[in-house]
Amino acid sequence: MTCTEFIAMLDDLIDGSIAAETRSEIEEHLRGCEHCVVTLNTTRKTIEIYRSHTLYELPNGLRERLHKAIMERCKRGC
Amino acid sequence: MATIQPIAENERHPDVALVDRARSGDVSAYDQLVRKYDRQIFRIAQHITQNREDAEDVMQDAFLKAYEKLDQFQGNSKFYTWLVRIAVNESLMRLRRRRTGKMVSIDEDVETEEGSVPRDLADWAPDPEQNYTTSELNRILRKTIQGLPQGFRVVFVLRDVEGLSTEETAETLGLSIPAVKSRLLRARLQLRERLSRYFKRKKVGEK
Numbered sequence: 001m002t003c004t005e006f007i008a009m010l011d012d013l014i015d016g017s018i019a020a021e022t023r024s025e026i027e028e029h030l031r032g033c034e035h036c037v038v039t040l041n042t043t044r045k046t047i048e049i050y051r052s053h054t055l056y057e058l059p060n061g062l063r064e065r066l067h068k069a070i071m072e073r074c075k076r077g078c
Numbered sequence: 079m080a081t082i083q084p085i086a087e088n089e090r091h092p093d094v095a096l097v098d099r100a101r102s103g104d105v106s107a108y109d110q111l112v113r114k115y116d117r118q119i120f121r122i123a124q125h126i127t128q129n130r131e132d133a134e135d136v137m138q139d140a141f142l143k144a145y146e147k148l149d150q151f152q153g154n155s156k157f158y159t160w161l162v163r164i165a166v167n168e169s170l171m172r173l174r175r176r177r178t179g180k181m182v183s184i185d186e187d188v189e190t191e192e193g194s195v196p197r198d199l200a201d202w203a204p205d206p207e208q209n210y211t212t213s214e215l216n217r218i219l220r221k222t223i224q225g226l227p228q229g230f231r232v233v234f235v236l237r238d239v240e241g242l243s244t245e246e247t248a249e250t251l252g253l254s255i256p257a258v259k260s261r262l263l264r265a266r267l268q269l270r271e272r273l274s275r276y277f278k279r280k281k282v283g284e285k
């Protein structure tokens with residue numbers, strides 16, 4: 001397996017949708033390629049960081065205000 | 079005493095019952111749906127429009143439009159996915175209005191070449207986010223994701239941040255599944271590369 005072939009499978013690998021027979025080829029590539037190990041780990045970390053940090057919070061005051069505006073119009077039939 | 083529900087009833091997504099009630103005029107059922115998803119819709123809208131006021135407007139308009147169109151909602155997709163599609167379209171419309179004359183679509187700025195092997199690869203420090211305060215980190219993360227082309231950003235947000243499946247993301251954006259996959263890979267690799275500037279420890283092989 002080349003690094004390009006590895007990258008093409010990166011998403012499936014991260015998302016856990018890799019066929020068992022491909023998995024052993026991937027593991028073999030990773031044993032000999034630090035470059036792809038780093039790519040895999042840091043890409044996983046990238047996703048995890050974005051998933052665990054809410055970048056755009058909806059503050060409670062604003063939430064209530066918007067909510068009230070929406071529901072008032074729904075009650076009037078929009 | 080526990081009552082035994084028919085299996086079909088248990089398998090229905092709880093939103094379906096709320097949608098049914100809202101359709102028959104029960105506004106409080108719709109109220110529950112709004113509360114359930116307003117934060118996600120606001121986030122998605124702000125990721126796309128990159129503007130707080132636009133996100134507020136999009137959130138209101140999306141929920142109102144969804145309410146008006148409840149009769150058109152088909153039970154074969156999830157209510158949430160259907161709602162997200164409305165919010166994405168509203169967000170793109172806002173952007174279009176803001177950048178008058180310039181067409182904005184999720185196809186913008188997207189090259190179709192496959193993800194390439196990263197150059198200049200540096201490993202990251204363990205728990206690299208701990209070198210920054212929360213507000214510094216949020217600023218870095220916002221700046222980095224804002225730099226992605228629109229068509230990559232929206233796929234990454236729906237798929238990786240909001241947790242939609244590949245199929246749901248494709249359906250929501252009107253893209254093919256291969257297109258979603260190719261954009262997701264490129265989005266992930268570009269974000270990774272851009273974050274490396276802040277999180278890297280040393281070049282691989284350097285002592």
Ligand SMILES: [Zn+2]
Nearest residue numbers: 003033035036
């Ligand atoms: Zn490799």
